[in-house]
Amino acid sequence: MTGAWKKSETYRAIRAALYDSNPISKQILGICSSLAVTVKLSTAIVMSLALTFVVAFSNLVISSMRNQIPRNIRIIVEVAVIATLVIMADEFLKAFLYDVSKQLSVFVGLIITNCIVMGRAETFAMSNPPGKSFVDGLANGIGYGSILCAVAFFRELLGSGKLLGFQVIPDSFYAAGYQNMGLMLLAPGAFIMIGLFTWLENTLLGD
Amino acid sequence: MNEQLKTIVFAFVLCLVCSLLLTAAATGLKKRQVQNVLVDRHRNILMAVGLIGDNQHPAARSIEELYRAKIKELWVDSAGAIVPPDRRGPADLPLYVYYEGKSIEAYVVPIDTRGLWGQINGYLAIDKDGSTIRGFTVYHHSETPGLGGEIERSWFRKKFVGKKITDQQGRFVSIAIAKGSVEQVVPEAHRINYVDGISGATMTGRFLTSGFKDILRNYEPVAVRFRQALMKKKESREGGPDDRSVEEK
Numbered sequence: 001m002t003g004a005w006k007k008s009e010t011y012r013a014i015r016a017a018l019y020d021s022n023p024i025s026k027q028i029l030g031i032c033s034s035l036a037v038t039v040k041l042s043t044a045i046v047m048s049l050a051l052t053f054v055v056a057f058s059n060l061v062i063s064s065m066r067n068q069i070p071r072n073i074r075i076i077v078e079v080a081v082i083a084t085l086v087i088m089a090d091e092f093l094k095a096f097l098y099d100v101s102k103q104l105s106v107f108v109g110l111i112i113t114n115c116i117v118m119g120r121a122e123t124f125a126m127s128n129p130p131g132k133s134f135v136d137g138l139a140n141g142i143g144y145g146s147i148l149c150a151v152a153f154f155r156e157l158l159g160s161g162k163l164l165g166f167q168v169i170p171d172s173f174y175a176a177g178y179q180n181m182g183l184m185l186l187a188p189g190a191f192i193m194i195g196l197f198t199w200l201e202n203t204l205l206g207d
Numbered sequence: 208m209n210e211q212l213k214t215i216v217f218a219f220v221l222c223l224v225c226s227l228l229l230t231a232a233a234t235g236l237k238k239r240q241v242q243n244v245l246v247d248r249h250r251n252i253l254m255a256v257g258l259i260g261d262n263q264h265p266a267a268r269s270i271e272e273l274y275r276a277k278i279k280e281l282w283v284d285s286a287g288a289i290v291p292p293d294r295r296g297p298a299d300l301p302l303y304v305y306y307e308g309k310s311i312e313a314y315v316v317p318i319d320t321r322g323l324w325g326q327i328n329g330y331l332a333i334d335k336d337g338s339t340i341r342g343f344t345v346y347h348h349s350e351t352p353g354l355g356g357e358i359e360r361s362w363f364r365k366k367f368v369g370k371k372i373t374d375q376q377g378r379f380v381s382i383a384i385a386k387g388s389v390e391q392v393v394p395e396a397h398r399i400n401y402v403d404g405i406s407g408a409t410m411t412g413r414f415l416t417s418g419f420k421d422i423l424r425n426y427e428p429v430a431v432r433f434r435q436a437l438m439k440k441k442e443s444r445e446g447g448p449d450d451r452s453v454e455e456k
Binding site: 036068069070072073076077080081083084087088091092094095096098099102186187 | 218
């Protein structure tokens with residue numbers, strides 16, 4: 001059972017998205033948003049969910065239309081589908097998670113131009129059946145989200161001593177001279193974290 | 208079917224479906240979004256007067272309850288007199304008054320001004336003395352994140368607390384954002400009217416400074432009334448926030 005599962009294409013697609021060619025740590029895509037929304041874990045989680053939703057459903061929709069899409073306007077079609085999904089996600093966040101959506105500000109809208117979404121639509125969804133494309137989108141979203149949340153975890157922990165807004169570093173640490181790492185709150189902090197993750201995956205875990 | 212025609216038909220149908228979906232999402236969720244924006248504004252007014260702390264995130268319902276209990280929305284004309292809602296003109300200014308029991312504690316002026324990249328919207332709360340700033344909040348801006356965007360952060364907003372919009376003689380001067388640290392660039396006598404600037408956000412500071420000046424000048428007649436304790440006197444004679452007769456004057 002597990003052997004057959006490991007040989008299945010779905011498994012390989014998931015493994016590729018999460019690890020072998022992770023959008024952030026291997027392909028170095030989507031860096032802009034991962035620098036901007038990882039100061040806090042809560043924004044990173046919401047951003048990951050929004051991107052996963054968009055990439056999964058854009059893959060599904062584009063893949064199910066792939067035989068009808070005229071070749072000469074395919075990029076326009078892809079962008080139209082992606083933009084529609086992004087705006088829907090944005091409207092949804094504004095209605096149900098207003099505070100988080102205010103913090104994410106333009107970055108939800110910028111999912112439209114996120115290379116991960118376009119990349120999956122163009123390279124995978126255009127040449128694979130809907131089911132597989134949906135799983136591929138889901139896996140890529142999770143691959144992106146896993147790095148995003150990991151970076152945000154360390155940035156929030158080291159930068160403000162909190163996790164999801166709750167104080168986790170006890171006051172006695174601060175009394176003993178511990179200080180929050182201000183660098184982690186700035187964009188360079190995210191660069192360093194992403195760099196460390198990339199190095200960790202490439203060197204320590206082997207290529 | 209002709210290849211070109213097929214392309215046009217496909218594009219047309221796709222656009223139609225996308226626009227229908229977006230319209231449905233936008234109109235279906237509109238009510239909730241408008242409500243969220245309103246609660247957020249009320250939260251900012253309450254934060255400006257100090258009823259909600261910076262790290263507190265009360266639920267929407269308790270914000271609304273607190274707002275209804277403590278804040279009253281008024282309109283004032285250019286002379287600073289209260290205008291009844293049915294006789295409100297286009298030149299009249301909105302004013303939010305913070306009541307503790309029956310006495311006025313502070314009033315809140317909406318700050319809607321130009322920023323570097325777009326509109327800045329916020330609230331400035333001024334004590335009942337008509338000159339001491341009680342708090343400042345920003346609920347919308349398009350400034351550069353990390354630079355001008357810092358205006359919404361509590362470390363910057365806290366600097367306004369206790370500053371004055373009047374000089375030592377009690378004359379109106381507005382509140383300004385210094386270019387750099389107040390201690391280094393502003394003479395001692397004027398420090399009470401300046402807050403430290405944000406490095407890398409000189410332009411945002413400049414826009415905000417001129418916005419404060421224009422808006423507070425418009426509200427100066429109201430501030431004068433507070434300074435002369437006119438508002439307080441009227442209130443103590445005529446009753447609490449629900450007393451409509453206050454507005455008839």
